[in-house]
Amino acid sequence: TDKPCHIEVQPIIDSTNSELMRRIQSKDAALTSGQVLVAEMQQAGRGRRGRQWQSPFGANLYYSYYWHFEDGMQAAMGVSVAVGLAVHDALSALYDLGVQLKWPNDIYINEHKLAGVLVELDGQMEGPCHLVIGIGLNVAMPNSAAQHIDQAWTDLSQHVSEIDKNQLAVVLTLCLQKRLHMYQKNGLSDMVAQWNALNAFRDQVVSLSTGQRQWRGICEGIDHQGGLILRQDGERKTYYGGEISLRKE
Ligand code: ATP
Structure with a gap:
């Protein structure tokens, strides 16, 4: 029942989230739910509150997913949680890693940040809204960029040897579709216990x-x-x- 997975790839972009937000704002008719944009490098990769996401050219994944969400911004608050689980699902389907989640939006291995999630919204508190779900996932970080990251980080290449980035992007998309569908139907109810079992800061x-x-x-x-x-x-x-x-x- 899964829709075909179409992934648009651009070599260089300011930020994959910014590009999808621009398409929302310009009411781009070609933009439909499930659209994925991936870039090989970002010139202005963003974290939360104006922080930078290091996005050098190379193997890392810079990924954004557009979703037309029916329930309004209030309900969109829980999306980060569902997305964290989707990233976990994709990584566990492909590799043997001890992935943990940090509220509200980060993915860790052994207290080192592997990936970040940035969910951005366009819309009103009530009624449908547009969501852009950004995921930056470190696959193999070049040294030149690593020195600019001011907290403990990691990448997949430190933990697994064979990494196919295209496969990762496809599996991630399928896992996201599944979790977002679940979220649209039942909210977080089925996901709370799963998330809590993966909580990196549990009881600390x-x-x-x-x-x-x-x-x-x-x-x-x-x-x-x-x-x-x-x-x-x-x-x-x-x-x-x-x-x-x-x-x-
Ligand atoms: P918060 O807990 O508020 O989310 P955060 O420090 O995790 O704080 P984010 O906005 O999620 O903030 O991510 C940006 C931060 O992540 C940067 O300030 C930097 O410390 C770190 N960072 C930047 N690029 C990368 C990267 N490629 N991999 C891992 N960490 C990065």
């Missing part, structure tokens, strides 16, 4: 910051809306929102 003391404010607590996992549950002085509190950063203490 973490700090959560919005830039202005900071909270400390023990990381219990996520709730059904994709919010992060912290235990603080015996009480449970849930935090939402894309602008929050989680750190291990």
Whole structure:
């Protein structure tokens, strides 16, 4: 029942997410749900809050998926969680890796960042909205770019030897289709336990910051809306929102 998987590849682009956002804004009629854009290199790869995603030419995957989402922005908050699981599904289908997830949007191996997810939205709180799901996944990082990454990172080449990037992009697309379909139908309900089992910070003391404010607590996992549950002085509190950063203490 899977739709054929069409993947557009461009050699150089500013950012695959930016390009799909431009096509949304210009109401490009050729843009339909499930469209994938991959680039060999990004000149302005982005993380959250204006941070850079190192995107040198070479083997790494710079990937964006367009999805016309029926349920409005409020429900789109949980998408990062479903996407993290899809990246995990794809990697586990192909390789034997101990992949873990960091709320809300990163994929780790042994406390080293392997991939980042950047979900961007265009639309209103109510009614259908447009989603661009960006995934940057390190396959083989050239040294020249590695020196610009200011946190612990890893790439697939450090863990597995035979990597077919085209196969990875196809399997990732199929896994995303599956998880997004699941999310559209039932929300996160079937995914919460799976996500929590892969939580890189499970039962650890973490700090959560919005830039202005900071909270400390023990990381219990996520709730059904994709919010992060912290235990603080015996009480449970849930935090939402894309602008929050989680750190291990
Ligand atoms: P948050 O917890 O708020 O998501 P983050 O530091 O993980 O914080 P992101 O926006 O997800 O932020 O990603 C950008 C950050 O990731 C950069 O500031 C840099 O530290 C790191 N980074 C940049 N490029 C890469 C890369 N190719 N691989 C791994 N890490 C990278």
